Amino acid sequence: MIEVVLAVDLGGTNIRMAAVSADGGIHSRSRAETPTNVSPTELIELTVRMAGECCSSLPDDSKITAVGFASPAPAALDSGGVLGKLPNLPTLNGMDLAAALRSHLPYPVVLENDATAAAIGEHWLGASKGFSNVIHVTLGTGVGGGLIINGNAYRGVDGTAGEIGHICVEPEGHPCGCGSRGCIEQYASATAVGRMGRESGFFYETALDIYNAAKGGDPAAGSVMANVGRYLGIMLAGLINTLNPEMVVIGGGMAASWDLIVGPIDTEIRQRAFSEPVNRVKIARTLLHDDAGILGVACSAHGLA
Numbered sequence: 322m323i324e325v326v327l328a329v330d331l332g333g334t335n336i337r338m339a340a341v342s343a344d345g346g347i348h349s350r351s352r353a354e355t356p357t358n359v360s361p362t363e364l365i366e367l368t369v370r371m372a373g374e375c376c377s378s379l380p381d382d383s384k385i386t387a388v389g390f391a392s393p394a395p396a397a398l399d400s401g402g403v404l405g406k407l408p409n410l411p412t413l414n415g416m417d418l419a420a421a422l423r424s425h426l427p428y429p430v431v432l433e434n435d436a437t438a439a440a441i442g443e444h445w446l447g448a449s450k451g452f453s454n455v456i457h458v459t460l461g462t463g464v465g466g467g468l469i470i471n472g473n474a475y476r477g478v479d480g481t482a483g484e485i486g487h488i489c490v491e492p493e494g495h496p497c498g499c500g501s502r503g504c505i506e507q508y509a510s511a512t513a514v515g516r517m518g519r520e521s522g523f524f525y526e527t528a529l530d531i532y533n534a535a536k537g538g539d540p541a542a543g544s545v546m547a548n549v550g551r552y553l554g555i556m557l558a559g560l561i562n563t564l565n566p567e568m569v570v571i572g573g574g575m576a577a578s579w580d581l582i583v584g585p586i587d588t589e590i591r592q593r594a595f596s597e598p599v600n601r602v603k604i605a606r607t608l609l610h611d612d613a614g615i616l617g618v619a620c621s622a623h624g625l626a
């Protein structure tokens with residue numbers, strides 16, 4: 322018999338699910354696009370359908386022990402499973418996710434912030450395994466952050482810690498879904514790269530188009546990508562001074578542009594942060610890629626994080 326948890330990673334673009342055992346083995350998977358303006362009812366229907374798909378390909382003697390659900394919401398510890406504010410999925414603001422899941426899937430439910438889940442996953446089985454103090458940055462539809470402090474996920478007194486995507490890097494900058502403006506999310510997410518490409522006057526559609534143009538030597542696209550690294554370096558310099566971490570892990574879809582952003586990140590942190598923590602910190606790329614969040618929330622649902 323294998324004991325597995327159903328681990329879900331809800332993102333602004335995709336929802337992924339996997340059945341994961343306590344050694345990190347992935348035994349089945351399901352994936353769907355996140356519907357535009359997804360309603361709470363649609364989310365639960367989709368989750369139940371994906372759970373059915375995951376379970377149908379498991380061996381008959383498998384036992385599901387819990388559901389772990391990672392979402393781009395601050396996972397308030399005293400919320401009882403009610404989601405707070407989701408800047409990138411506002412139609413789910415205030416949804417009682419834990420209750421809705423329990424009423425359709427007869428298992429204990431563990432909720433986690435998606436970026437904290439990615440930090441836990443990478444620390445469990447990926448790039449930061451064996452390191453005790455880690456900043457994890459997820460560059461996707463938004464910018465997520467997760468902190469590992471002294472070997473454990475750091476969630477803060479209310480469970481809302483790690484929201485580094487909403488650190489301000491431009492005081493009068495672009496408005497952000499969180500209600501502030503000039504957040505790093507508006508300068509380093511895939512969404513932001515698409516916007517900055519359009520603002521630069523060229524007909525790029527997506528972050529991938531801009532990356533490819535930059536790789537091909539297009540100076541405007543190259544400048545957009547260099548600025549992504551520069552803004553990340555400004556943000557990270559402050560965090561490196563504050564936390565003196567051993568490692569910064571860059572994950573999420575935008576980690577694919579690693580070769581264009583790591584240089585400007587390194588230059589910026591060396592110009593801005595103290596030399597001792599800068600010399601200590603290692604800037605690393607995700608090893609788990611799209612599976613970081615799923616594995617992290619599986620780790621939590623198995624009671625291992």
Ligand SMILES: [Zn+2]
Nearest residue numbers: 487497499504
């Ligand atoms: Zn923000």
